[in-house]
Amino acid sequence: MLTPLLLASLVLLGGCQKQTEASRTGLIYCSEGAPQTFNPQLANSGATLDASARPLYDRLLESDPATLTLRGGLALDWAVSEDGLTYTLNLRQDVLFHHTAWFSPSRPFNADDVVFTWQRLLDNLHPYHHVSGGQYPYFSSLGLDQLLRQVRANGPHQVVFELNRPDASFLATLASDYAVVLSAEYGQAMLAAGTPALLDSRPIGTGPFRFKAYRHNEFIRFERHPGYWRGPAPLEQLVYDITPKSSKRLAKLLTGECDVMSYPSASQLSVIQQHDDLTLAVQPGMNVAFLALNTRKPPFNKVQVRQAIASAINVPNLLQAVYFGTGQGANSLLPPRSWGYDPSSPVRKQDLARARTLLEEAGLPQGFDMQVLVGPGSRPYNPDALKTAQLIRNDLAEVGIRLRIVQQEDPVIEQRLRRGNYDSLLSGWMADNADPDNFFRQLLSCNAVAQGNNDSRWCNPAFDQLLDDAVGSGQLSFRLRNYYYAQRMLNEQLPLIPLAHALRIQASRKDVLGLELMPFGGTSFNQVHRK
Structure with missing residues (x-):
């Protein structure tokens, strides 16, 4: 955390620095991490989504950020057959792809682009399926290769998705930030040139900004897409300044080196509020922070041990010391804003006596x-994971559990997770759409174990059946009943111990107007302009 003296020094030093050309003609966004790729389908990373899904691409459907209801994106409208197996979407016409120095499209967006995008994901023999690693974690965890039977064009402006079984969450999947639409023409051109991986590293989309340059771990430069179908963005250019440390992001915001700062820590909010030239945007988040226990490793394979750990954790203390009023205690993986949330879920309270009894059992x-x-x-979902771990360590020590904290970089942790070489993990989830299935299936299904998204490695066929039956029904009451049962099962089994739901917070300079903080992660810069 920056001290007031250091903050004052930074402001004095930076006050006489001239703003860069980019900040005068556009906007500089201090982001927290570097993208793994510029195709969000290939990664399961918030930094990748933030740097690609919204600036560069569009989706067939969109989730309204205020109501979470679905609305048209690249699709004008849609119809679902009575048996729930066929989805027909009518596409917008005259939607233009990006023109860049390395590619000039010869036609607007059409159904061929949708088919190309989805066939790459589904068809092992597709020429692009194995390009850039050939892993599609989000879609694989959902089991879309088993769900989708066919994606086909019905003329240039209509596309048809045929399913093997009904799935009431499918439309929400089409609105996910992972479900971006790529250019088939660009893909064919790069394949013919022998450079297919450029499809994912030098992206072409239909979004409000087009890719200009990327310097690894330093910055991304975008420029306005003048032919954007919703109208050109007010900003001429947008720069992502990759600044992993929150203290450095705040320093750059204070000195004017950045116009917008991602993910200020809760402890920094009072500093930001003291500056008249800064403002905070707050949005209820569709997220959850949790402690994942490796249920395939003793003693965490015993439910009494998992329950004992949960009983020992003092969640109100976490909220006070880590979230500073920017979060609420989680008694379910689903946040209360979700339509599938069970309001009867019991509030978990610290109970050291119960924890000791469970350990004896x-x-x-x-x-x-x-x-x-x-x-x-x-x-x-967690402004300070290290401090969270330290507080949990103190709580567990009260019942004889000796916790050692191992802080490592994300790639190292990912390797350990793939090998199953860990006891527990402090992590969380930011939802990609408003459907409850997005939490449960991605985090805890048996299929998600194989895909590396299920950090608890817990697999329960009865739980999976609840999810399958829920999405197989078109009746909301039936789906709600199953999701309530699922939450009660998880409250007993506790492969993941829910800790908190965090508010989404973003800091910016007051002359920046039109920022739209998305409930599922990321920020829309489409309408950003200066006062």
Whole structure:
């Protein structure tokens, strides 16, 4: 955390610096991390989504940020067959792809682009399926290769999705930030040139900004797409200044080196509020922070141990010391804003006596040693994972559980997760759409274990059946009943211990207007302009 003296020094030093050309003619956004790719379908990373999904691309459908209801994107409207197996979408006409120094499209967006995008994901024999690693974690965790039977064009402006079974969450999937639409013509051109990977590293989309340059771990430069179908963005250019440390992002915001700062830590909010030239945007978040326990490794395979850990954690203390009033305690993976949230979910309170009793029942009256993996920096769902881990360590020590904190970089943690070489992980989830299935299936389904998204490695066929039956029904009451059952099962089994739901917060300079903070992550710069 920056001290007031250091902050004052930074302001004095930076006050006489001239703003860069980019900040005079556009906007500089201090982002928290570097993208793994510029095709969000290939990654499961918030930094990748933030740097690609909204600036560069569009989706067939969109989620309204205020109401979370679905609305048209690249699709004007849609119809679903009575049996729930066929989705027909009518596409917008005259939507233009980006013109760049390395590619000039010869035609507007059409159904061929949708087919190309989805066939790449689904068809192992597609020439692009294995390009750039050939892993599509979001779609694989959903099991879309088993769900979708066919994606076909019905003329240039209509596309048809045929499913193998009904799935009431499918439209929400089409609105996910992962469900961007690529250019088939660009893909064919790069394939013919022998450089297919450029499709993912030098992107062409239909979004409000087009890609200009990227310097690894330093910056991304975008420029306005003048032919954007919603109308050209007011900003001429947009620069992502990649600044992983929250203290440095704040310093740059204070000195005017950045116009917008991603993910200020909760402890920095009072500093930001003291500056008249800064403002905060706040949005209820569709997220959850949790402690994931590796249920395939003793003693975490015992439900009594998982319940004991949950009983020992003092969540109100976490909220006070880590979130500073910017979060609420989680008694379910689903935030209360979700339509699937069970309001009867019991509020979990610290109960050290119960924790000790449960450890005795598990044959561990003296406690045990365990490790927790913690990633660097802040996250949308947890402003300070290291401090969270330290507080949990203190709580667990009260019942004889000796917790060792292991802080490592994300790539190292990902390797350990793939190998199953860990006890527990402090992590969380930012939803991609408003459907409850997005939380449950991505985080806890058996299929998600194989895809690496299920950090608890918990697989329960009865839980999966609840999810499958829910999306297979068109009746909201039936779906709600199943999601309530699912939450009660998770409250008993606790493969993931929910900790908190965080508000989404973004800091910016007051002359920046029109920012739209998205409930599912990312920021829309489409309408940003200066006072």
